[in-house]
Amino acid sequence: MSGFLNSSIGRKVAMALSAFFLMFFLLQHFAINILSVFSPELFNEVSHFMGTNPLIQFALQPVLIFGVVFHFVMGFVLEIRNRKANGVKYAQNNGAANSTWMSRNMIWSGVAILAFIILHFIDFWFPEINTKFVNGDWSGTMEGVEGYRYYEELVHKFASPIRVGAYVIAFVFLALHLLHGFTSAFQSMGGTAGRKKTLQTIGKAYSIIIPLGFIFIALYHFFNH
Amino acid sequence: MDNMNLTLKIWRQKDQSSKGQMVDYKVTDISEHMSFLEMMDVLNEQLVNSGEEPVAFDHDCREGICGMCSLYINGEAHGPDRGITTCQLHMRMFNDGDTITIEPWRAAAFPVIKDLVVDRMAFERIQQAGGYISVNTSGNTQDANSLPISKIAADEAMDAAACIGCGACVASCKNSSAMLFVGAKVSQYALLPQGQVEATERVKNMVAQMDLEGFGNCTNTGACEVECPKGISLDNIARMNREFMKANVKG
Numbered sequence: 001m002s003g004f005l006n007s008s009i010g011r012k013v014a015m016a017l018s019a020f021f022l023m024f025f026l027l028q029h030f031a032i033n034i035l036s037v038f039s040p041e042l043f044n045e046v047s048h049f050m051g052t053n054p055l056i057q058f059a060l061q062p063v064l065i066f067g068v069v070f071h072f073v074m075g076f077v078l079e080i081r082n083r084k085a086n087g088v089k090y091a092q093n094n095g096a097a098n099s100t101w102m103s104r105n106m107i108w109s110g111v112a113i114l115a116f117i118i119l120h121f122i123d124f125w126f127p128e129i130n131t132k133f134v135n136g137d138w139s140g141t142m143e144g145v146e147g148y149r150y151y152e153e154l155v156h157k158f159a160s161p162i163r164v165g166a167y168v169i170a171f172v173f174l175a176l177h178l179l180h181g182f183t184s185a186f187q188s189m190g191g192t193a194g195r196k197k198t199l200q201t202i203g204k205a206y207s208i209i210i211p212l213g214f215i216f217i218a219l220y221h222f223f224n225h
Numbered sequence: 226m227d228n229m230n231l232t233l234k235i236w237r238q239k240d241q242s243s244k245g246q247m248v249d250y251k252v253t254d255i256s257e258h259m260s261f262l263e264m265m266d267v268l269n270e271q272l273v274n275s276g277e278e279p280v281a282f283d284h285d286c287r288e289g290i291c292g293m294c295s296l297y298i299n300g301e302a303h304g305p306d307r308g309i310t311t312c313q314l315h316m317r318m319f320n321d322g323d324t325i326t327i328e329p330w331r332a333a334a335f336p337v338i339k340d341l342v343v344d345r346m347a348f349e350r351i352q353q354a355g356g357y358i359s360v361n362t363s364g365n366t367q368d369a370n371s372l373p374i375s376k377i378a379a380d381e382a383m384d385a386a387a388c389i390g391c392g393a394c395v396a397s398c399k400n401s402s403a404m405l406f407v408g409a410k411v412s413q414y415a416l417l418p419q420g421q422v423e424a425t426e427r428v429k430n431m432v433a434q435m436d437l438e439g440f441g442n443c444t445n446t447g448a449c450e451v452e453c454p455k456g457i458s459l460d461n462i463a464r465m466n467r468e469f470m471k472a473n474v475k476g
Contacts, residue, residue: 008404008442009432009469078442082400085441087333091234091247092326094300095399098451104399106444184445190467192460 011078016188018071019181023206025064030210033217036154044148048140051128051150072114079107102180109177116170123157158221167218171211178207229255229321233268235280236328238337241344245337247326257317261304262287262294264316281340287312289454292389295396296341297328302393302452310391310454330392332401334438347438348390348406354434355427356410358419378416385412387455394449394457400441405449407435408461415468425475428468 004010032050036043050056095104102109131137142149158164182203191199230253238245252268259267262284269279285293294311298304304314319325327341335343360366386409394405411428414420420427443462450459 004473007432007469008402008436008440009466010473011442012466013470078444082402082441082444085333085401085439086399087331087335087401088337090297090300090328090331091236092300092328093297095448097301097305098397098448099399099446103444103446180445187445187459187463188443188466190463190470192463 011074012188015071015074015078016185018067018074019185021063021067022071023178023182023185025067026210027206030213034213036151037217037220040151041147043154044140044150047150048148051132051140052138057132068117072110075107075110100180102176103184106177106180109173112170112173113177116166116173119163119166119170123163124153127153155221155225158218159225161222164218164222168215171215171218174214175207175211178211179204182207227321228253229257229316229319229323231255231264231319231322232324234324234326235341236337237280237340238329239339241336241338245340247328255316257315259316260287260312261296261298261314261316262312281338281342283342284312289313290389292391295330295343295391295393297326297330297396299326302330302396303391303454307451308454308456310389313454330396332392332395332440334401334403334440335392335395343392345390345392347440348392348403350438351403351407351431351434352390352410355423355430356414358414358423360419372418374417382413382416385409385416385457385461388413388453388457389455391454393452393454395440397448397452398441398443399446399448400444402443402449403435403438403440404443404462404465405453405457405459407431408463408465409457411465411468412461415464424468425472428465428472432465432469 005014032043032046035046140148140150142152145152158167183200186199186203230251233250233252234247235250236245237248250268250272252264252271255264255267262282265280265282272279283293283295285291287294289310289312292310294303296303296311298311298314303309303311304318306314306318329335329337329341330343330345332343334347335345338344388406388409390406392406395401395403411431414427415424445459445462447459450457
């Protein structure tokens, strides 16, 4: 297995598999978040389940963290190796003639997403871990709030225009990253279907609808506040 | 159309260990019917007549089949046209007064030997690592038609075999990846029954050699497919990936 991961194709496959996992995670994250627009009660129920279910907390969450870290580390490793393979730079290189801007700038959209994830962790994940694992409070409630606290926390976070602005920009980069990444992952897994019309359409739809949906949620809570 | 006067910016480099630089040249009275290499011949005649060192560039058949001619012209492998090699690029693609930038293929695995000539022996070594079938050709080879092959497989194998190994894929790739070349060479055997016997070892050895030569990792930008003079499809890379995964599962 280590031999496989040390090969160029092995790294490609690993990159694609972690991408599939992250794209699936993103889909369920969106499905839960959009509930906050329609029903705060349902959003609270589902959030409490996700936040306290032992299978999700102790089995799936570590897998997710590993997937995120792996995708970023491997992305940077590949970028460094590819730069080394380049040799002398061209005096004139017309990349736009044969490839999309998204495909040539995955590292930069990736760096933007990494910056966002750091902000996102500071906003939600670290406080959540602090509450549950440091303070040992698994009740999902807080003082001054009736029922579960999750909806209240979410709304509170999206009151700041700077934070909402940062989130919107990050989701634009996420869309750009996905516009190449979605079909690219299928191509890496050996699927020529990655280049067929249907899958390209699904890829485009996913890459635009999901980030746009996240932007909608952020703006909805900002203006609804 | 009247003949053209052009400014050329060409990479000059004395030898592999020297540092190179871009040098400007003027050529006059270039016919639109000339091929790009004929235009280079005009320049070199001019340089020889004035006692200067002519520009070294690779070329051989000049009919788009040998894979020798290269040149990164105005930021694209084999210039701005599609489905052609540099010898098939006509000067009618350019306009009077144009400045044309001409560079060698750039990749760590393709070191410049002189001016616009690069060493593409890395491709040769990848081929030697597995791009063949071991057939006894002692005079009693069986008739080719005795093995039934589907029309689709035969066509796809032929399309893959159209690769002339020019290296435009590597030159165009932002990662200097050789996966289109290796994908084509793996595919042309993977699609045919004759290639099955050595399939596992072939893909493993060729990919190992590709990595050893210092080519980059494919990120599916698709630039190679667009710039390939022979229209080799990205599907060949996907097929190689499948073959490689299959080979690794088999061990």
